[in-house]
Amino acid sequence: MSSETLAARTPAVTTKLPAVGTTIFTVMSALATETGAVNLGQGFPDFECDPQLVHAVTDAMARGLNQYPPMTGVPALREAVADKIESMDGRRYDPATEITITAGATQAIITAVLAVVRPGDEVIVLEPCYDSYVPNIELAGGTVVRVPLVPGTFRPDFDRIAAALTPRTRAIIINSPHNPSATVWTREEMLRLQDLLAPTDVLVISDEVYEHMVFDGQRHQSAARFAALAARSFIVSSFGKTYHVTGWKVGYVAAPASLTAEFRKVHQFNVFTVNTPVQHGLAAYMADPRPYLELPAFYQRKRDLFRQGLARTRLRLLPSEGTYFQCVDISSVSDLPESEFCLWLTREFGVAAIPLSAFYADGFDQRVVRFCFAKRDETLNAALERLARL
Numbered sequence: 001m002s003s004e005t006l007a008a009r010t011p012a013v014t015t016k017l018p019a020v021g022t023t024i025f026t027v028m029s030a031l032a033t034e035t036g037a038v039n040l041g042q043g044f045p046d047f048e049c050d051p052q053l054v055h056a057v058t059d060a061m062a063r064g065l066n067q068y069p070p071m072t073g074v075p076a077l078r079e080a081v082a083d084k085i086e087s088m089d090g091r092r093y094d095p096a097t098e099i100t101i102t103a104g105a106t107q108a109i110i111t112a113v114l115a116v117v118r119p120g121d122e123v124i125v126l127e128p129c130y131d132s133y134v135p136n137i138e139l140a141g142g143t144v145v146r147v148p149l150v151p152g153t154f155r156p157d158f159d160r161i162a163a164a165l166t167p168r169t170r171a172i173i174i175n176s177p178h179n180p181s182a183t184v185w186t187r188e189e190m191l192r193l194q195d196l197l198a199p200t201d202v203l204v205i206s207d208e209v210y211e212h213m214v215f216d217g218q219r220h221q222s223a224a225r226f227a228a229l230a231a232r233s234f235i236v237s238s239f240g241k242t243y244h245v246t247g248w249k250v251g252y253v254a255a256p257a258s259l260t261a262e263f264r265k266v267h268q269f270n271v272f273t274v275n276t277p278v279q280h281g282l283a284a285y286m287a288d289p290r291p292y293l294e295l296p297a298f299y300q301r302k303r304d305l306f307r308q309g310l311a312r313t314r315l316r317l318l319p320s321e322g323t324y325f326q327c328v329d330i331s332s333v334s335d336l337p338e339s340e341f342c343l344w345l346t347r348e349f350g351v352a353a354i355p356l357s358a359f360y361a362d363g364f365d366q367r368v369v370r371f372c373f374a375k376r377d378e379t380l381n382a383a384l385e386r387l388a389r390l
């Protein structure tokens with residue numbers, strides 16, 4: 001056979017991620033669109049960001065700031081991030097050697113994992129957890145060690161975390177404020193983690209993307225506030241969450257210089273750098289701290305509006321201490337498993353939610369689903385009207 005008559009054949013590939021399929025987020029969003037349901041499933045705002053932020057970015061574009069920025073991020077943005085962390089959490093990270101701008105928190109997390117996890121290393125995740133953690137660890141050849149948060153309260157269970165630590169444990173991924181449970185770790189819980197890890201070489205990847213959404217006068221307990229914890233942590237955050245621009249996919253990592261050096265070795269070859277005008281725009285916009293300082297009040301008002309409406313339904317409210325999520329117990333409404341309940345709720349009542357089982361590798365079902373309240377008041381009211389019929 002000559003090369004002109006050869007049949008085209010794509011070689012078969014053995015998947016690296018056999019457990020990964022279409023996520024429930026995609027399924028629920030597609031169903032919400034198809035059925036015209038109010039989409040309180042996937043976590044993103046349905047309102048616009050501050051026009052001044054858009055202006056700052058378009059201004060940077062118009063000024064010709066459109067070529068590759070430094071690999072580590074635009075210096076002004078790294079400086080602004082260092083200033084913000086210092087003012088919020090009292091620790092100064094060196095913008096030159098300890099802060100890196102990333103393509104959202106998602107790229108920050110996988111980059112940290114790839115930088116430090118080797119085949120055979122164990123990495124602890126606390127379930128329920130954000131869906132990228134487990135595949136990230138698997139891609140690095142690591143072994144995922146799942147430790148449940150206490151069912152019902154979703155607090156960390158330090159006895160179980162302690163029992164999961166072995167000489168092979170390389171890292172633990174924590175997330176506070178927590179998606180999906182909307183819990184916020186207390187100072188005491190952070191101190192317990194710090195004490196527990198003190199005799200070990202375990203690293204921490206601290207996913208703090210909802211850092212500016214903490215309610216009822218509580219404060220976000222960043223790993224940066226605890227010297228011994230900060231010394232072993234990659235702290236990850238996302239401008240997408242803080243500034244209502246999830247589609248821009250820009251975030252950052254703060255970590256001690258030696259960890260940042262390893263992080264950047266991977267970063268420069270998996271993304272190299274992050275888009276320039278958005279970085280300049282964010283740097284200019286961050287000069288005013290009010291947008292992030294006012295965020296707790298902004299989201300607390302939405303949370304309260306949503307909770308007041310939900311309290312009039314047969315769904316049982318769980319606490320929402322932070323994030324833009326509200327979980328509810330469905331057991332007094334339906335006997336269906338969580339995921340079937342969400343499909344039924346979307347089709348029959350026109351409101352999309354996410355089952356908590358989607359955040360557990362084994363699909364653990366505790367009759368709890370998650371709503372996102374980062375929505376216009378009219379969207380929340382439309383959803384509440386429908387949920388009142390349950």
Ligand SMILES: Cc1ncc(COP(=O)(O)O)c(C=O)c1O
Nearest residue numbers: 104105106130179209238240251
């Ligand atoms: C806990 C958590 N971590 C990380 C991310 C990803 O953030 P980004 O959009 O900046 O990649 C999300 C987004 O939903 C999240 O909820």
